[in-house]
Each structure stands twice: as structure tokens, then as C-alpha cells.
Amino acid sequence: MKYIHVYDSLMFDPRLLQAFVEIVDAGSFTAAAHRLNSTQSTLSQQISRLENAVRFSLFDRSARPVTLTPAGERLIGYARRILALQNEAAALLTDPSGSRSLRVGLPDDLMTSAICHAFAQFTTSHPEIRLDVTTGLSRDLAHRFREGELDIALVKEPQAQSDARASFREPLAWVEAAGRTQPWTDPIPMVTFPPGGLYRDQMIEMIEVAKSRWYLAFTGNSLMSVLRAVEAGLGVSVLPLATIDAAKVQICRQFEPIPPMALSVYAWDQDTATNELVSALIKPISVDRVENRNLQAKA
Structure with a gap:
């Protein structure tokens, strides 16, 4: 012993x-x-x-x-x-690098080159901060933000909440393959995101209100896969207007116009670095993705 x-x-x-x-x-x-x-x-x-x-x-x-x-x-x-x-x-x-983390969540269709560039510039300016960026469905991201699992969240929602740091109008449209001239007949094939996706629910609700039958022709986990399926003519879908400029699709006029959504930005903290990143993300959104560029921004 x-x-x-x-x-x-x-x-x-x-x-x-x-x-x-x-x-x-x-x-x-x-x-x-x-x-x-x-x-x-x-x-x-x-x-x-x-x-x-x-x-x-x-x-x-x-x-x-x-x-x-x-x-x-x-x-x-x-x-x-x-x-x-x-x-x-x-x-x-x-070494201060990575001594603090900022967890950011946003929908897949917001991960544009401009947004990625904003992330890259921020990490260069703030080596002490480690960014943890994830993409997902807006409902899931909003829930994770409210549970404290994300520091910053960019989400699509029917209406912005009172604590949104910024909110923009996100116009939506029915889209189909470019050059299509024939109307869709029952049952209508739909190209959608997985269950829980906001566009999916809107599509189903509007088609059922019109008393039309439908079926899921394709379910994609990313904007790219959904766009490719629409381009190929697999079915009709609902997507933000800002995402279809470079795709071989056209607006489908057969269905009732779909109401716009709110594209909202949320952040828990008000420190200098968080505010800087929020501003850096808002800029490309307001310039590149939203039709109306002069909507309310909340401090």
C-alpha cells in the first residue's frame, strides 16, 4: 500500500x-x-x-x-x-482560433455562392470563431433554434415572429418543365421535398381545395434534386421564384397562385460578431433572392 x-x-x-x-x-x-x-x-x-x-x-x-x-x-x-x-x-x-462557436441553420436553397462567400469572409475576419453550419427543413430549423440548438437560424415560415431580426417576402410559384404546353390531368404528379416541408404542405392543400387528385412522383432532399426532376417533366412543384432563374423550368399557370412566405432571420445574441454575421447573411438575401428588396428589417 x-x-x-x-x-x-x-x-x-x-x-x-x-x-x-x-x-x-x-x-x-x-x-x-x-x-x-x-x-x-x-x-x-x-x-x-x-x-x-x-x-x-x-x-x-x-x-x-x-x-x-x-x-x-x-x-x-x-x-x-x-x-x-x-x-x-x-x-x-x-491560439484563439475556434475558441467560440456559432451554430447556424438555414434551408438548402439558401446555400448560394453569395451566402457561402459571406460565411468564408466572416471566418477569415474572425478566426477565433468556429462556424457550425447546417441545412435542413425550415420547421426543423425553427424548432432547433427555439430549443437553443442553433445560435442563428434562417427559416421560411407563413409569417415572421415578433423576434425576427429581419424578414423578407419570398414569392413562390408553381413550376413545370420548360416548353410544356399540355395541362396536367388527374391524378397530378407532384415533385416535392420530404414530409414536413412547407412547400409540400401548401401544394397538397391547394390541389385538394381544387378537388383534384394527386400522387407523389418524386421526393427530393435538396433543391437541386427537385429542380432536376421538374426539368425532366416528372411532375409539377412549388418553389421560390428566386431559385428557378437558371433552371430549365417555367411557371405553371394552371393552378391558383400560391401565396408568398416570409423568409426570416433569427439570432439569440446581440454581440458584435453575431450582428456582423447576421448582416453579412441578410445582404445577399435581400439583393439576390427576394423580389421585393425594401421590406421591413427589425433591429
Whole structure:
């Protein structure tokens, strides 16, 4: 029990371990003292303190150059690892990079090149902040924001909430493959996002109000997959007008116009970095994605 108590309470002084490693690497006390800008007597005292702590001799001082004893050979590997971990920890704590995280959630169709560029510029300007960006369905993102799992959330919703930092009008339209001239007949094939998607629910509700039959021809997890399915003529879909400019689709006039949604920006904190990122995200949204560029913005 006494043996266990001794080693349970043993704490290595990094300065003593550094002296120990330097002597091994230099091959002598004199050369090690020169490397450390110290004196031979100081190093001898440090090694004596280390040997007293471990209760074993670490060097055979009669050998030239000095050699390790069996105890010294066992300790040297651990000494190097302890010093390496100490240096690693010190470097980590003195480097501010990634010392704070900002968790951002937004719909897939908002991940434009302009938004990505805004994220990249922000990380360059704020190396101390680690961005954690995720895409998903607006309802899921809104729930995660309210639960505190996201710091910033950009979501589509029927109406902006009172705590929205900014809110924009997001016009929607029925879309179909470019060049299509024939009307859709029952049952109407629909191209949609997965269950829980706001556009999906609107489509189903409006078609059922019109007393038409429908079926799901394609369900895609991303804007790109939905657009490709519409371009191929698999069915009709509802999408934001801002997302279809470069796609081979056209507005379908067969159905009643679909009401616009609100594109809202939420953030918990009001600190300088958060406000800067929110502003950086709002700018490309207001310029590139929303038809009406002069809608209300809330502080």
C-alpha cells in the first residue's frame, strides 16, 4: 500500500523533465546546460530533485558519455510525451482560433455562392470563431433554434415572429418543365421535398381545395434534386421564384397562385460578431433572392 501511495502522489515538474530530456539528447550535463542557457551545477541539482521524486537513479554518471539507468530508460519515453502534451496544450490555449462557436441553420436553397462567400469572409475576419453550419427543413430549423440548438437560424415560415431580426417576402410559384404546353390531368404528379416541408404542405392543400387528385412522383432532399426532376417533366412543384432563374423550368399557370412566405432571420445574441454575421447573411438575401428588396428589417 505504501508503494501505491508514493506513485499516486507523484507529480512531475516539467522543468525537471526538460532538463532530463536535454541531458539525454545532448549526451552530457555540460552540453545540455549550454543548450538550456544554464549551468552544469543547476542541471545536476534538477536531476537530483527528479531522482529524489522517483526514488531511482536515472543516469550512470561514471559512463562517458553519461548513460541512462534502467529506471531512466523507462522514464525517458514518458518524459518526452508529457512535455509534448504540455506544449500542445499551451499552444491550444494561446491560439484563439475556434475558441467560440456559432451554430447556424438555414434551408438548402439558401446555400448560394453569395451566402457561402459571406460565411468564408466572416471566418477569415474572425478566426477565433468556429462556424457550425447546417441545412435542413425550415420547421426543423425553427424548432432547433427555439430549443437553443442553433445560435442563428434562417427559416421560411407563413409569417415572421415578433423576434425576427429581419424578414423578407419570398414569392413562390408553381413550376413545370420548360416548353410544356399540355395541362396536367388527374391524378397530378407532384415533385416535392420530404414530409414536413412547407412547400409540400401548401401544394397538397391547394390541389385538394381544387378537388383534384394527386400522387407523389418524386421526393427530393435538396433543391437541386427537385429542380432536376421538374426539368425532366416528372411532375409539377412549388418553389421560390428566386431559385428557378437558371433552371430549365417555367411557371405553371394552371393552378391558383400560391401565396408568398416570409423568409426570416433569427439570432439569440446581440454581440458584435453575431450582428456582423447576421448582416453579412441578410445582404445577399435581400439583393439576390427576394423580389421585393425594401421590406421591413427589425433591429
